[in-house]
Amino acid sequence: QEKVVTGLVTDANDGIGIPGVSIVVKGTTIGTTTDIDGNYTLSVGADATIIYSFVGYRPQEIVVGDQTQINVILSVETENLSEVVVIGYGTVKKEDKTGSVTSVSSKDFNRGNITSPQDLLVGKSAGVVITSAGGAPGSGSTIRIRGGSSFNASNDPLIIVDGMPIESVGNNVSGSSNALSFINPNDIETFTVLKDASSTAIYGSRASNGVIIITTKQGVKGSPLKVNYSGSISVASPIDYIDVYSGDQLRKIANDNRTLYDPLIYDNLGTENTDWQKEIFRTSVSHDHNLAFSGSEKNIPYRISLGYTDQTGILENTDMQRYTGSLNLNPTFLNNDLKVNMNAKFMMTNNNFGDTGAIGSAVSMDPTQPIYDGNTSSAGYYQWQNYGANLGTPNPVEQAKAVNNKSDVYRLVANLKLNYTLPFLRDMQANLNIATDYTESDGQNNRPTTSPSTLVPSSWGKLSDYTAKNKNNLLDFYLGYNKEFNENHRLDLTGGYSWQHFERESTNYTRSVEDETHPLQVDNDTASETENYLVSFFGRMNYALMNKYLFTGTFRYDGSSRFSEDNRWGFFPSAAFAWKMHEESFLKDVDVVSDLKVRLGWGITGQQDISDNDYPYQAQYISSQQGYYYPINGEFTSTLRPNTYDPDIKWEETTTQNIGLDFGFLNNRINGSVDYYFRETKDLLNLVTIPSGSNFSNRLYTNVGSLENKGIEVSLNVVAISTPDMSLNIGLNYTRNDNKLTKLLLTDDPEYIGVTEGGGMTGVRQITRVGEAAHSFFVNSQVYDANGNPIEGLYDDIAGNGGVISGDNANKYIYHNPTAEDIFGFSARFNYKQFDMSTSLRANIGNYVLNQVAAGASYDQMQQIGYWKNMPTYLSETNFVKRQFTSDYFVQNASFLKMDNISAGYTFDKFAGKDINARVSFTVQNVFTITKYDGLDPEVDGGVDDNFYPRPRTFTMGVNLTF
Amino acid sequence: VDDLDVKPTDPNKILAGNLGDDPAYMEQTLAKLYASFIISGQGDGDADITSSDDGFFITMRALWNLQTITTDEGICAWGDVGISDLNTQNWSAQNPFLTAVYQRLSLSVTYANDFLNVTAGSTEPDIIQYRAEARYLRALAYYWLMDLFANPPFTTEEDGVGKYFPEQIQRADLFTFIVDELKAIEPDLGEPGSSYPQADKGACWMLLAKTYLNAEVYTGTAQWEECKTYCDKVIASPQYSLATDYRQNFSADNDRGHGNNEMIFAFAEDGINTQGNGGITFIIESSSDATYIRAEDYHGLTSNTNWNGNRARKDLMNILVDTLVVYGNNPVPATDTIFAQSPDGRIFLRQKRSINIPTPSSSGDFGVGVYKFTAKNHDGTQADNYSPTFASTDFPVFRLADAYLMRAEALFNTSGATAAVVADINMIRERAYGDDSGNILASDVDADFILDERAREFYYEGQRRTDLIRFGKFTGGAYNWQWKGGTFNGTSTSNHLNIFPIPGDEISANPNIKQNDGY
Known part of the structure; x- marks a missing residue:
């Protein structure tokens, strides 16, 4: 029967009543709010449960029972130790985790115009470095957890979405620039990052580079229909341009240096002052809309969301439209014994990639020329008539606008999870997870016949069509046993089987055409298909002794179809121990210390994502395409080539040791963790030069090397202010990782210089050498004059052999590397009444970048096959007549401090007089960068700055309505 | 577990055991x-x-x-x-x-x-x-x-x-x-x-x-x-x-x-059928340029043309063209850039901007151009299996x-x-x-x-x-x-x-x- 309950809701911090607290009877829409002093009155049934919640505070649930007065103390939400954290094939309470696991939940995500999930996480977690490829709409990112354990094999982490390990980032289908973009960022509840082997080893052969588990939002049982709309509109514009010569400046250089240039070329000097970069970049407007319905219908909790994103790039003719839908149902049956969780996510993306080559063309296109000259053979655009087609710089405006480089990508990720508590053994649960991940793309990259920017004559166009399909099916079955014997012994066992099948198909058809229907020449007509399987057995034991000493052991026994029977199976164990010191008697009563835990972990993980070849151990012959035929017995026939293979190829194995400390003080208002790790990878797969005559190519993917990573990670969260009206949360993280190759070859040749990297034009400029960091810069040591200016072509003769020094590997030395030594992340959230503000900053220290834009600048290159070419004004600093690609002068310290975003918002409890909770916000992304680096942006994926798509500054207005 | 015995599904790939x-x-x-x-x-x-x-x-x-x-x-x-x-x-x-x-x-x-x-x-x-x-x-x-x-x-x-x-x-x-x-x-x-x-x-x-x-x-x-x-x-x-x-x-x-x-x-x-930049196509294109020996005109190659790299040194010209006999030991006259006065039918050379090459890496417009190989038939007609990009010359x-x-x-x-x-x-x-x-x-x-x-x-x-x-x-x-x-x-x-x-x-x-x- 109904009765009346009254009470007072107060703040744990100062004991003062809190007004406006939401009070709802669980499973109903019945409720009220507290008055100005924090008092409330509510009629309820005796078996009801009341939920007390208020923004910024941890909600509480209280069973009414026979109480009539219920006073509630709410405390400000800080790090909540009883929260559960998702781990591999299960969950664990945060206070009981033994591995290096961090989770980032929606309230901590980066804000702004974010279209891709990983951008939510940038800078938020120690040891996780996310570098976007650039500012193109929907572009992907490189994610590295603890520096990467491989050299030639994949260094991407395993990504698991709602229990489904998705296709690795490296196998992203063509036509899709971002393997994660199928998830609407608004649907994500948490990211959990598993970093050390004791937490990842249950994923065995795919776990060496860490695991990211993404959990999406779900409906809540018993809650009424809630509708949420969020939308934003963003304006993006280029932050800066590369400083190049104007038409007038180029004319002056041309006239001042007549001895350098062909006399005939002066006929081609124009009269304009075209700023080509301004012609191809623009201020772009994007918008984003999301609608989510969640609630519970006949005891079936549901969440349905729809999303639409229209992102426009700052480069002409680049944009992306994305439609997402997601459905989550999580009903329970049989008296809660059978829990069902069904997820389906669908995405459709229309990409328009444009031609990012225009960015480089805009730097080098002759500024003395006009955009249009009315030449009909090139659709009115000015073009280099003799050579534009082949070797010259195409008109950047035409290059950007005329291309049709578009793709459509469809993706469905769906799974059904069943969790059944065995009626005869209540501590045992059986789990079944069936999942599928299906992606299809088709795209084209076409150029009209009036376009000279392809390698065809100016009267030709190019047509290219491609398709790709990835299928990935999963079946997991595992049993969990969870028993608390008494307060001293708690046991949690998990064991199971996993099967996963990957299939990939693609086609490509490229031809040069006179018009759409008259192919003149087929350049490429290929189709490929490939598949691989993973079959695994796994298990985990968690044992807690006296709630103080925690032991975890896991194993995985993995079979991969990529290896021969002799090497197919790998065993990947791990062990961890944690000591909850704050539970010890000597700390239990020390109020200041709310959490103190030491963690020790050890484990072995593997890597089987080895290359683009799914059959590396099998001897096979590959046939050739047309154009690569040879006549036998008078007929042109496809040729069959034995492919290089290593019958003994096997897993890479990484052994990780981790020691960590979790701490929390003052009721966890100050909390954080420190981790030190040491990782050693052996049987490292490397594409090595093999002895000539021993195999079917000059290089072979084989297990030869070893490498080490060691590092330290610190994270710290502080609730600096916590009052009902005001709160300030600050997060800090620090990462240091040292990467060193310890073996690289079949032989131990002390003279071996290492694996070199560099183009045919630039020469070798990067190297991976034993004892050094991977991809270190390998350059000549520049000699300077008395004024500190580089002397062209003069370098230290390191080898002492005389002769030509520039470009000679014997005279190069290792000079820094692209990876940052120290990485800092900082974020802050501030609330004052209904007003909130947040910001994220990052700093990378000790990363170096080779400024290729500057290194390519020289006076002699300002003329090219009869035409003028522009140069960046770096040239006025070096005054180099010839290009000096290998000078260390161009390897520059690119340490930086960036403010990634700053956001302010205001929340209305009642919007337009209705029961609508509304938040409006304003966000700026890429606010500022402080760096000594000369180029546009010091954050360069891979370390060679060569005209990538610049990251824009974006202003976003957002609104979020809930009713 | 038997799933792990995969064979390539791609029709372009043949296992060694199936070659027979x-x-x-x-x-x-x-x-x-x-x-x-x-x-x-x-x-x-x-x-x-x-x-x-x-x-x-x-x-x-x-x-x-x-x-x-x-x-x-x-x-x-x-x-x-x-x-x-x-x-x-x-x-x-x-x-x-x-x-x-x-x-x-x-x-x-x-x-x-x-x-x-x-x-x-x-x-x-x-x-x-x-x-x-x-x-x-x-x-x-x-x-x-x-x-x-x-x-x-x-x-x-x-x-x-x-x-x-x-x-x-x-x-x-x-x-x-x-x-x-x-x-x-x-x-x-x-x-x-x-x-x-x-x-x-x-x-x-x-x-x-x-x-x-x-x-x-x-x-x-x-x-x-x-x-x-x-x-x-x-x-x-x-x-x-x-x-x-x-x-x-x-x-x-x-x-x-x-x-x-x-x-x-x-x-x-x-x-x-047998294309590539590895043979005669390379010799022709690398020896062509936009001014003196245009591949479009000399060889009928209209695509991917005129790489402007290779040319002969004057020493080869001196062997091929016996200037003592042909020009009476006088410099080759500017009017005879193709050495037409030489009676030897093996000369497919053209003087470029100057016979001397000022620096080895200076523009391919210097030196003596060579067009001995061609993508046309020897009577100047178009080749069978003509491609504008690749020569059919063995x-x-x-x-x-x-x-x-x-x-x-x-x-x-x-x-x-x-x-x-x-x-x-x-x-x-x-x-x-x-x-x-x-x-x-x-x-x-x-x-x-x-x-x-x-x-x-x-x-x-x-x-x-x-x-x-x-x-x-x-x-x-x-x-x-x-x-x-x-x-x-x-x-x-x-x-x-x-x-x-x-x-x-x-x-x-x-x-x-x-x-x-x-x-």
């Missing part, structure tokens, strides 16, 4: 042995070797570079790593071109070894002939390895595939292997001219003659008689005759199918003219300038001049004349370095051409450069391989 399923597979595997010399791999982006540029490092292209731009014949204007070192005889063991030739020729050997294993024991007549062809191509690859690098790693079908360290063979031992091998396969090869462009008995004799011609360089002992023996066999065969028009050998219709019976062995190229490896000039050289070295020597040389010169006006007398013949006649006949065919070494003029100071050794007038260079270094990559990868002297 279709007889066509044997022909396709054999086709690969030939293709490995002239095209990059199985398709765009799928080259046989990993390098910084698929097209640059195809065997015949890189081999042509090593044989041509290191000599008085050619010089390349491009700035790519390694090119200027070849231009000036200043290479190191890191040079990407010599690395590519070494790795690719070794790979051709490995492919042949694999083919011999796959076909071992077969009694089918076709397969027996294919096996002989495979051994021929292996011998040819070894011949070039011996010529360029002297002491390469040595493997045969006895050696497996995997990760191991092949042994190094010494040059003289390899010489013995090559001649023994060629003699052993001769009976199994097709009759002369019967299976062009596949290797036949004629190709076998020519390679034997060429190997014996250089025997003194390779072994220290000259074997002129043996050289003559095999030249005789070629010349005696009714299947071979000199083309009436010299140019036909360098045109799209230069194959035997178009009636050119001078061709003995060549690597086929075809605008539609890459000549051995043609009958070489049998005459090798025999003349062998005879000259055993018995001096006899009438037989003069007769062989005049066979060639009569074809070049169209009549006997260019014929020579015994008194004209000396060693230098033979070397120069070889330049006139075979320039730009990838033979020059070997010829200069045999006459002692490649290194040292006996003959300095413009930019030899890195100076404008040319300087003496060290004799160790007669043999290229073993690539640094190989020295690191295989502890059994010892570097050549001087490097």
Whole structure:
């Protein structure tokens, strides 16, 4: 029967009543709010449960029972130790985790115009470095957890979405620039990052580079229909341009240096002052809309969301439209014994990639020329008539606008999870997870016949069509046993089987055409298909002794179809121990210390994502395409080539040791963790030069090397202010990782210089050498004059052999590397009444970048096959007549401090007089960068700055309505 | 768990165990042995070797570079790593071109070894002939390895595939292997001219003659008689005759199918079926430019044209155009940029901006342009299987003219300038001049004349370095051409450069391989 309950809701911090607290009877829409002093009155049934919640505070649930007065103390939400954290094939309470696991939940995500999930996480977690490829709409990112354990094999982490390990980032289908973009960022509840082997080893052969588990939002049982709309509109514009010569400046250089240039070329000097970069970049407007319905219908909790994103790039003719839908149902049956969780996510993306080559063309296109000259053979655009087609710089405006480089990508990720508590053994649960991940793309990259920017004559166009399909099916079955014997012994066992099948198909058809229907020449007509399987057995034991000493052991026994029977199976164990010191008697009563835990972990993980070849151990012959035929017995026939293979190829194995400390003080208002790790990878797969005559190519993917990573990670969260009206949360993280190759070859040749990297034009400029960091810069040591200016072509003769020094590997030395030594992340959230503000900053220290834009600048290159070419004004600093690609002068310290975003918002409890909770916000992304680096942006994926798509500054207005 | 036994599902991939399923597979595997010399791999982006540029490092292209731009014949204007070192005889063991030739020729050997294993024991007549062809191509690859690098790693079908360290063979031992091998396969090869462009008995004799011609360089002992023996066999065969028009050998219709019976062995190229930037297409395009020799006009190639890199040095021009005779020792007049006053029909040269080349890497607009090879038919008509991008001109490896000039050289070295020597040389010169006006007398013949006649006949065919070494003029100071050794007038260079270094990559990868002297 109904009765009346009254009470007072107060703040744990100062004991003062809190007004406006939401009070709802669980499973109903019945409720009220507290008055100005924090008092409330509510009629309820005796078996009801009341939920007390208020923004910024941890909600509480209280069973009414026979109480009539219920006073509630709410405390400000800080790090909540009883929260559960998702781990591999299960969950664990945060206070009981033994591995290096961090989770980032929606309230901590980066804000702004974010279209891709990983951008939510940038800078938020120690040891996780996310570098976007650039500012193109929907572009992907490189994610590295603890520096990467491989050299030639994949260094991407395993990504698991709602229990489904998705296709690795490296196998992203063509036509899709971002393997994660199928998830609407608004649907994500948490990211959990598993970093050390004791937490990842249950994923065995795919776990060496860490695991990211993404959990999406779900409906809540018993809650009424809630509708949420969020939308934003963003304006993006280029932050800066590369400083190049104007038409007038180029004319002056041309006239001042007549001895350098062909006399005939002066006929081609124009009269304009075209700023080509301004012609191809623009201020772009994007918008984003999301609608989510969640609630519970006949005891079936549901969440349905729809999303639409229209992102426009700052480069002409680049944009992306994305439609997402997601459905989550999580009903329970049989008296809660059978829990069902069904997820389906669908995405459709229309990409328009444009031609990012225009960015480089805009730097080098002759500024003395006009955009249009009315030449009909090139659709009115000015073009280099003799050579534009082949070797010259195409008109950047035409290059950007005329291309049709578009793709459509469809993706469905769906799974059904069943969790059944065995009626005869209540501590045992059986789990079944069936999942599928299906992606299809088709795209084209076409150029009209009036376009000279392809390698065809100016009267030709190019047509290219491609398709790709990835299928990935999963079946997991595992049993969990969870028993608390008494307060001293708690046991949690998990064991199971996993099967996963990957299939990939693609086609490509490229031809040069006179018009759409008259192919003149087929350049490429290929189709490929490939598949691989993973079959695994796994298990985990968690044992807690006296709630103080925690032991975890896991194993995985993995079979991969990529290896021969002799090497197919790998065993990947791990062990961890944690000591909850704050539970010890000597700390239990020390109020200041709310959490103190030491963690020790050890484990072995593997890597089987080895290359683009799914059959590396099998001897096979590959046939050739047309154009690569040879006549036998008078007929042109496809040729069959034995492919290089290593019958003994096997897993890479990484052994990780981790020691960590979790701490929390003052009721966890100050909390954080420190981790030190040491990782050693052996049987490292490397594409090595093999002895000539021993195999079917000059290089072979084989297990030869070893490498080490060691590092330290610190994270710290502080609730600096916590009052009902005001709160300030600050997060800090620090990462240091040292990467060193310890073996690289079949032989131990002390003279071996290492694996070199560099183009045919630039020469070798990067190297991976034993004892050094991977991809270190390998350059000549520049000699300077008395004024500190580089002397062209003069370098230290390191080898002492005389002769030509520039470009000679014997005279190069290792000079820094692209990876940052120290990485800092900082974020802050501030609330004052209904007003909130947040910001994220990052700093990378000790990363170096080779400024290729500057290194390519020289006076002699300002003329090219009869035409003028522009140069960046770096040239006025070096005054180099010839290009000096290998000078260390161009390897520059690119340490930086960036403010990634700053956001302010205001929340209305009642919007337009209705029961609508509304938040409006304003966000700026890429606010500022402080760096000594000369180029546009010091954050360069891979370390060679060569005209990538610049990251824009974006202003976003957002609104979020809930009713 | 049985799912882990996967087989490739891609129809373009065939497991080694299934090679016997279709007889066509044997022909396709054999086709690969030939293709490995002239095209990059199985398709765009799928080259046989990993390098910084698929097209640059195809065997015949890189081999042509090593044989041509290191000599008085050619010089390349491009700035790519390694090119200027070849231009000036200043290479190191890191040079990407010599690395590519070494790795690719070794790979051709490995492919042949694999083919011999796959076909071992077969009694089918076709397969027996294919096996002989495979051994021929292996011998040819070894011949070039011996010529360029002297002491390469040595493997045969006895050696497996995997990760191991092949042994190094010494040059003289390899010489013995090559001649023994060629003699052993001769009976199994097709009759002369019967299976062009596949290797036949004629190709076998020519390679034997060429190997014996250089025997003194390779072994220290000259074997002129043996050289003559095999030249005789070629010349005696009714299947071979000199083309009436010299140019036909360098045109799209230069194959035997178009009636050119001078061709003995060549690597086929075809605008539609056998494409790539590795052979004649490379020679044509790299020698074309937008001003003097436009590929659109000279060769009918309208796409991907005019790379403006290679041209001849003035020293080659001086050999080809006897300015003393033609211009009375006066400078070539500006009005005769194509040397039209020279009566020799083998001159396909054009003066560019200046005959002198101001710096080795200056624009390809300097020097003497060469358009000897063309993608058109020899009468100027469009080629069969025409492509605007790729030539259909086969890459000549051995043609009958070489049998005459090798025999003349062998005879000259055993018995001096006899009438037989003069007769062989005049066979060639009569074809070049169209009549006997260019014929020579015994008194004209000396060693230098033979070397120069070889330049006139075979320039730009990838033979020059070997010829200069045999006459002692490649290194040292006996003959300095413009930019030899890195100076404008040319300087003496060290004799160790007669043999290229073993690539640094190989020295690191295989502890059994010892570097050549001087490097």
